[in-house]
Amino acid sequence: MILSCGEALIDMLPRTTTLGEPAFSPYAGGAVFNTAIALGRLGAPSAFFSGISTDMLGENLTETLEASKVDTQFCARSGRPTTVAFVKLVDGQATYAFYDENTAGRMLSLDQLPVLPADVGALFFGGISLVNDPAASTYEALQAREAPSRVTMIDPNIRPGFIAGKETEYRARIERMIARADIVKLSDEDLHWLEGAGDVVTLARGIVAKGPKVVFITEGAQGARAITATGERFVPSQKVTVVDTVGAGDTFNAGVLCALHEAGVLTKAGVASLSDAVLDAALTLGAQSAAVTVSRAGANPPWRNEL
Secondary structure, three states: OEEEEOOOEEEEEEEEOOOOOEEEEEEEEOHHHHHHHHHHHHOOOEEEEOEEEOOHHHHHHHHHHHHOOEEOOOOEEEOOOOOEEEEEEEOOEEEEEEEOOOOOOOOOOHHHOOOOOOOOOEEEEEHHHHOOOOHHHHHHHHHHHHOOOOEEEEEOOOOOOOOOOOHHHHHHHHHHHHHHOOEEEEEHHHHHHHHOOOOHHHHHHHHHOOOOOEEEEEOOOOEEEEEOOOOEEEEEOOOOOOOOOOOHHHHHHHHHHHHHHHOOOOOHHHHOOOOHHHHHHHHHHHHHHHHHHHOOOOOOOOOHHHO
16 A cells, blocks of 8 residues: 655635636645545555545545545544645646645644554655644654655655745755655756756766665656666656646656556565666656646546546
8 A cells, every 4th residue: 555645735726707707616635635646546555644624625635535545544633724725827837825824734743643554565755744844744754764664755846935934944854855765756846946957867866876766857848757876767748738737746656656566666675676667667657647637627637547
């Protein structure tokens, strides 16, 4: 089982009413939530851990997870409100305004960490859940606890506007979590935010040198690559008409994890010796899945039979 650990929230996406007026429509989302959904729809054994409210929006989140075959038994429920994010789209690119104070997700604490059964083989972390305490420290503690014996993957999915004023602490946390992780995924923009200007492959090899066994880099419409200590693989993006990019990277992550699971290599030893064929399969499923997501509105990952 793959346990996705991070934020669940309601995305308020811009829409136009039948009267032609601008409006916002609520969609269940959050970067890590989207990855859990995509894993379930792709057919991987998917579970989710987060702080989720018992309010109406929280019920929407759990119902959405369960409808996509995601196990919610590890979720920490509370009466605190649900995080809401208003989304602005410019040429299909999303920017966000978050309302996250005192929410069920933000206030997740160490005493809410789950005891994990043996069938949880891998944990995925990322998104805005790694920015604000106490939740950010709680997720980091979970990764530190589990990394010695289970595969961990991180995609920080960096939102510079959300981390303003907290960059030093945030950067230090991401550096620690990357060093513990077996698998790292970064967009090319995230890579440059962390490592500065330079050649993508060279910078990614610098990330590998810090501890991870493989780094996946997505490069938007160009494609995605996988870099290990000794090799590099690249798969071009599939050409589609882009509606918006919400959830694209999250779905890519799910495709990668699903492919590694299906290849039987989602173990500490397996990830340490990935073949070119397995990396190609992971990149391909990630790219195929993300292509479907960007071709329709909102974070709506594909079911396996849609690929």
